[in-house]
Amino acid sequence: MIKKHIKGTETCKSRYLGLTYFGLILVILFRVYESLTLYQLFNPPKLWKSEALGLMQDIFLCFGVFWIIYPIYRYLFDHRGRSKLYLFEIAVVFFVVAHIAILEYFFYQMEPLDVFLFGHKTNEMMFSLNTSGLSFKRLFIILLGSILLLTIGIYYYKRIQFTTKYFEILRWLGVAGLVLFIYLDLYGKFPAASDLIKNKSFYFYTNILKDRSKKFFEPSIEEWAPRYQQEFPDRKYIDPKFPFLHEFETDEKLGNYLQSFDKAPNVVILLTESLSEYFIHPIRGMHFMPFLDSLSKNSLYWPNHFSLGERSFAANPAISASVPYGEIGFSLMETYPYHFSLINVLQRNNYFCSFFYGQGAWFHNKKHFFNFNNIDRIIDKNSFSNKFKKIEVGEEKNFWGYNDIDLFEQYIESTDSLRNKTRLDIVFTGTSHSPFILNDPEYYNSRFQKDIEKITKPEDLEHFQLYKKYYQSLYNVDDAYRLLFDSLSKRSDYNNTIFIITGDHAMTELPRLNAINPYKVPLIIYSPKLKQVQRFEEICSHNDIYETLLSYLHNKYNITIPKFSSALGNKIKFEKEFNNKGTYAFMNNNRQIVDIYSDGYYLFRDKYLFKVYKDFELREIIDRDIRKKLRNKLYAFKAASQMACYNEALMPDSLYFNFTMHTIIKSHNYKDSIFFQTSDLVLDTLKIQNANHFTLDLSCTIQSEISAFPHVMIQAIDNEGKIIYNNELEFPYDKNNYQFHENIIIPGINSTYKLVLYFKNSAKDAFQFQDLKWTLYSK
Incomplete structure (x- = not known):
């Protein structure tokens, strides 16, 4: 044995x-x-x-x-x-x-x-x-x-x-x-x-x-969210229940640098994919973006400008609305709280608002974000003119989108008939993003080889050869901008436009210069009506654009803006000398809020502390008191951000509807309530008179099998019992939490009718959900 x-x-x-x-x-x-x-x-x-x-x-x-x-x-x-x-x-x-x-x-x-x-x-x-x-x-x-x-x-x-x-x-x-x-x-x-x-x-x-x-050890939302207003005391806050809500103060300095426009100006936001700040200047003897470099020297220019996220998901909501990040990034959330944005505020003032994108607007939830803000139109790769060449990638020829040169030409065509209309145009480029497909590869390759012949240092030659395809894409993007401004300068609406150019984040494919570099992007504000050109060294961020623009338009052109704001940012700073003041929390590549800058110090990954110098040079230091101070701000911001996004604490819904002048027909909020049903579930039957255009926002968290979950039915029934409108909304099979934002237009109505909202349980199986919230409203 x-x-x-x-x-x-x-x-x-x-x-x-x-x-x-x-x-x-x-x-x-x-x-x-x-x-x-x-x-x-x-x-x-x-x-x-x-x-x-x-x-x-x-x-x-x-x-x-x-x-x-x-x-x-x-x-x-x-x-x-x-x-x-x-x-x-x-x-x-x-x-x-x-x-x-x-x-x-x-x-x-x-x-x-x-x-x-x-x-x-x-x-x-x-x-x-x-x-x-x-x-x-x-x-x-x-x-x-x-x-x-x-x-x-x-x-x-x-x-x-x-x-x-x-x-x-x-x-x-x-x-x-x-x-x-x-x-x-x-x-x-x-x-x-x-x-x-x-x-x-x-x-x-x-x-x-x-x-x-x-998640079991990090500070609780309940403990830290109430501390936000103490850690960030530079606002006139309204209510501790809404940590970000404050009085909208309209002091601004942008107006000092612009001549008067004939009327409220168009605003064109040109959001450039992966535009690191140093790209627009000569790099080791190579100059990839001479046009943007020249434009920056004829504009208002901020080299020390922060994107608030390491990926594209963060840029649109930050620039458009200056909203908190939630847990994974605001635009990536399935259910949005009502919020103010450049889109819905400027729409209230008769601006026509559009979003242009050369790829699919579904990516990073852009379509849902802009539709929830009731944007007038979205033009993405699925609505381009047939004359433009599609970019197809891989062995299976996957349709990726369009080159930036074609994107800008499509933009020019789409706005040509709107020259006399006051507009907000948001254009998001894509050529400087993987797969880095060029408009004319042979031309740009030849241009690259010609330029690289001037390089004498072996380490520089090796660097450019190693990252050739990324740098070549910058040639293409710069040419696209040059052609865009050349075309726009010939139009009658050019002199009545403010252009804002920035990057969504720094390019992640190139080596990081340091820990803060992924968030450093340029900010260029240009208009033919500029009084003077100026370079500003003070730090600002994407979050500061929202209140700066609206304050300027309110002060100079009397546009109506909300009395209150939940914006994270304040105003763009117009100081010519470097000033390290300001606090900015970031969401990194992993959707984590673990990086924060505050008054000359940078806490990286909630662990490493750096002293920040001019041009964002870093030196690692050990100082427990400063690290604790930054951590307190970081934890308070993170908790308040989640509370605002998921606990209906961004702003009262009534504030949003009162400003946008939408009339709520019916609204129900069953937060924390659980529904269990085996048959159809009628939400409401409404008596409507002489109205035919509505919007329905409906969200819930599904707790049963999604593939067998009921559809949302919207039916209009006339006085004779005839169904005159029928719309069936199906929950996506891959999402347990979803929000519908559905425009309802019922044709040929000039009398009273019934509008019925219900869950249609065709399978007759038991289904369960919770946190149902729905609002039906009209303009």
């Missing part, structure tokens, strides 16, 4: 050693694959040194995992039968395939994947994947090779008898390896690229665990 037990123990150790050796081989091979692929794609600085250090840490990690997992393996071997050990083999296969996917993301973005994955909708991820230019051939080869290697390894590791003589020594090496790995991961400082050194899978899994676990 003892001999049998000893034999079983030796067999267990031998097999576990085989599995460990196999894992070690996989770790080494994948690090080699990572190094060679990076060399082929980018050849980043310090590649080989970084990857060698990374391999060393990978080996330490492998030995550490060997030590941690062995007791589980031994238990299964002794008590659950050897057949249960297939779980380890399945785990190896899973982690290998996952590691390949995680590496592919790193090759695409040059930064490790983490909780960013869970901040994206499935359709957005698939669209990005299909239009990324990913090499499916390379992916297929590495997957095929990995499966072959796994098959061979799993077959042989159980059949080779490995000596167990040094098993205990290897276990102690596992302890030492784990200690060394943890120490180097937390405290190691090497003359190498930290993102390259990291084991990408370990980084991914540990960050997910950190993100999920911190």
Whole structure:
């Protein structure tokens, strides 16, 4: 019996050693694959040194995992039968395939994947994947090779008898390896690229665990939201229940720099994809955007301007409405609270408001955001003229959108008949975004080669060759702007227009200059009516545009604006000298609010503290008092942001409807109420007289099977019982929480009729939902 037990123990150790050796081989091979692929794609600085250090840490990690997992393996071997050990083999296969996917993301973005994955909708991820230019051939080869290697390894590791003589020594090496790995991961400082050194899978899994676990320890909304007004005391607040709501003060300085217009001016916001501030100036002897550089020198220009998010989702709501971020970014929320924006405020003053986008407006929820603000029209890739060339990407020719030159030409055509109408136009470019497809590749390649001949420093040549496709896209964007302004300058409405040009965020594909650089974008305000050109060094942000514009238009052209504001920003600052005053919270790439700037200090990832100097140069410092001060502001802002977005604490609905002059016909809010039903559920039957144009906002949280969930029915029935209008709204199958914003137009009505709203349960299955809120209103 003892001999049998000893034999079983030796067999267990031998097999576990085989599995460990196999894992070690996989770790080494994948690090080699990572190094060679990076060399082929980018050849980043310090590649080989970084990857060698990374391999060393990978080996330490492998030995550490060997030590941690062995007791589980031994238990299964002794008590659950050897057949249960297939779980380890399945785990190896899973982690290998996952590691390949995680590496592919790193090759695409040059930064490790983490909780960013869970901040994206499935359709957005698939669209990005299909239009990324990913090499499916390379992916297929590495997957095929990995499966072959796994098959061979799993077959042989159980059949080779490995000596167990040094098993205990290897276990102690596992302890030492784990200690060394943890120490180097937390405290190691090497003359190498930290993102390259990291084991990408370990980084991914540990960050997910950190993100999920911190929700149990982070400060509560109830504790911190009431502290917002204390931490940000520079406003005349109205009510602690609405942390951001304050009096709208209309002092501004923009009017000092503009001559009088004949009437209230058009406002054209040109939001430029991935426009880092330094792009519009010469870079290492290359000049990619000479037109925008020249325009900035003939405009009001702010080089120290913040975007509030590391991705595009943050820019539209910040510029248009200066709204809080919620938990994942305001525009990405499925249910919006009523809020003021440039769109609905200027519409109240007879502005015609449009959004132009060369890609699909569904991306990052742009369509839902602008429709909820009752924008007059959206022109995206699905409504372009047939004369423009579609950009199709990948082997399956996925329709990505249109080049910026075509976008601007479509914009010119679409506004040509509206020259005499006062307008707000928001135009979002896309050429400087993956897949970086150029309008004329041969021309821009030739231009790039001609310009690069002037470069003499080897490190600069290497840099530009490495990031060639990104820099070439800037040529194209700059040419698009030059052609746009050339065309607009010939139109009669040009002299009655204010142009605002900024970036949605800095370009993420290029190396970060420092921790704050991803948020630094230019701000250019130009008009033919400028009194003078000026460069302003003081810090401001996208959130400051909303109140600045409305204050200017109110003071100079008497437009009607709300008495109260829930804007995060204040006013754009017009100081010529650098001033580090101001507080700005950011949402990073992972939809986390962990970065904040305040009065010359920058807290990065809620951990690292920097002193900020002119031109946003950073120096890391250790100061517990300042870090605590910034953390207090960060936690208060984050809590207030979530409270305002999800607890109906942005502003009272009545404030919104009173200003927009919408008449509420009926409204119900069943917050926290749960509905359980097995038949149709009638929400209301309304008697309507001589009105035929309404808007219905309806939202709820679905708690039963979505595929069988009832549809929302809107029916108009005349006095004879005839259905004269029928509209059926279907909840998307992939969303548990959704908000309809439906315009209802009932034709040919000149008498009294009934309007019926109900859930139609065709399947007759039980369904359940909660937090139903619906409002029916008319202008």
